Amino acid sequence: MSSQDSGSAGGLTLQRGGEEVLLVKVSDRFTTQLTSPDAITSLQAVLEPLAVRPVGRGQLAEWTIAPQRLEACLAQARTQPTVQFASHVYQLVASPHTLIYLTDQITVQFTPHLSRTQGTAIAESVGLAEVRALSGIPNTFVYCVTAQATENPIKIANRLMARSEVLTAEPNVVIETAGLYRPQDALYTQQWHLNATRSSDVKADADISVEQAWDITRGSRSIVVAVSDDGFDLAHPDLQGRGKIVAPQDLKSRDAVPLPMDTEDNHGTSCAGLAIGEENQSGIVGVAPGCSFMPIRTTGFLDDESIEGIFRWAMEKGAAVISCSWAPATINFSLSLAQRNILTQAATQGRGGK
Known part of the structure; x- marks a missing residue:
């Protein structure tokens, strides 16, 4: 022995x-x-x-x-x-x-x-x-x-x-x-972008192969995903969980409550769910359900200061990923020098320079 x-x-x-x-x-x-x-x-x-x-x-x-x-x-x-x-x-x-x-x-x-x-x-x-x-x-x-x-x-x-x-x-x-990890969230079988093989409405294997990635990691609270958008339903079950929400910021109202203000303000909640929706055996699940979530409500307008505000807040508060599912209301509108500068800083100095 x-x-x-x-x-x-x-x-x-x-x-x-x-x-x-x-x-x-x-x-x-x-x-x-x-x-x-x-x-x-x-x-x-x-x-x-x-x-x-x-x-x-x-x-x-x-x-x-x-x-x-x-x-x-x-x-x-x-x-x-x-x-x-x-x-x-x-x-x-x-x-x-x-x-x-x-x-x-x-x-x-x-x-x-x-x-x-x-x-x-x-x-x-x-x-x-x-x-x-x-x-x-x-x-x-x-x-x-x-x-x-x-x-x-x-x-x-x-x-x-x-x-x-x-x-x-x-x-x-x-x-x-x-076998490959599969969450038990009720609507997972309908999330074709994660699991196309279980849907009859889309081409098989049209998903992003997330189940293979989940066998490596489903994310952790130490990895902060910042999502900047039009507002977030922070009471939504898929955005809840111990340690889920960190450093919320509303750049429009200038407070820490980035909630939707209008009925049309639903884009941010959807984008956040796609990225980090919590695995809780109900609703949907995000690509990285274990990660924490930094909600940043934008002003709805883009200028140097608003762009700098988004990325500087995310950098200073420890975001590892910054998601921005929006663009200027035109097909082609070049970034200004100040905007390029803050984006470069985020890319080179964010995550402690990693």
Whole structure:
């Protein structure tokens, strides 16, 4: 038996692709890595699980246990000679249906000038043994967790990341595959621009392939989308949500309440919904439902000061995206020097210059 999972019932941070992902334990299951697939039968007799199934390439077994028995059964599994490794199962806080299964491997990239001997010493100090060098990335190695380890692979990786000699430390985790993400909002099947394959009125695949993008991200509140338009129904359910609305501004009324003033002022609400409509199992859903929303009501007229007001407000308040679904009431009307200047500033200095 190798690693002991000493994590608390609270969150645990997984280092993944240069980002930090928050995990929590699943209350009714754990995994084991066995000496052979045949060992699962004898272990079933010992643990008496509610269910058991293979995970990954078959190297792991997932055990479903009544929550009140979980910790005792996990401790018992770790004492069995056929169990090489045992760990809690975790789930993503941001996506609870996504389960994370730990293996006994960690990939570590050291700084370029660290010798292999020095790297080995660092790895051994936290209970790791080298499996192989990772081809294609200098000074990078795959390690396995040994019986000398006192923490689970996630905690070991986080401990290594705190060292100046380590550039990256990532545990090898198993995630079950799934079909492309589809929201449950009631009108989603009618949003042909997002999901053309489910409509008989438009050409198949005429959508923007958003479901493939959603498997990567659906946005986050840290990404602010500014929409400047004729006013916004801020009480609309698809524009609601904790942390959804940030830094609202009405440049026409000169206050922080950019609501529609006339019955014709519905363009802004529609455009905002298209961009960031909240995923709430009702109505529509936007392209980036997880993003926050900065509503900016325009004056209805375009001059240097009004254009500067829109973009300067968005820049100063942290907008990452600025949406402007309007134009001068003419086919061709060139931007002034001042307008070009503020647009250039937004492009080069917005998002902290990124």
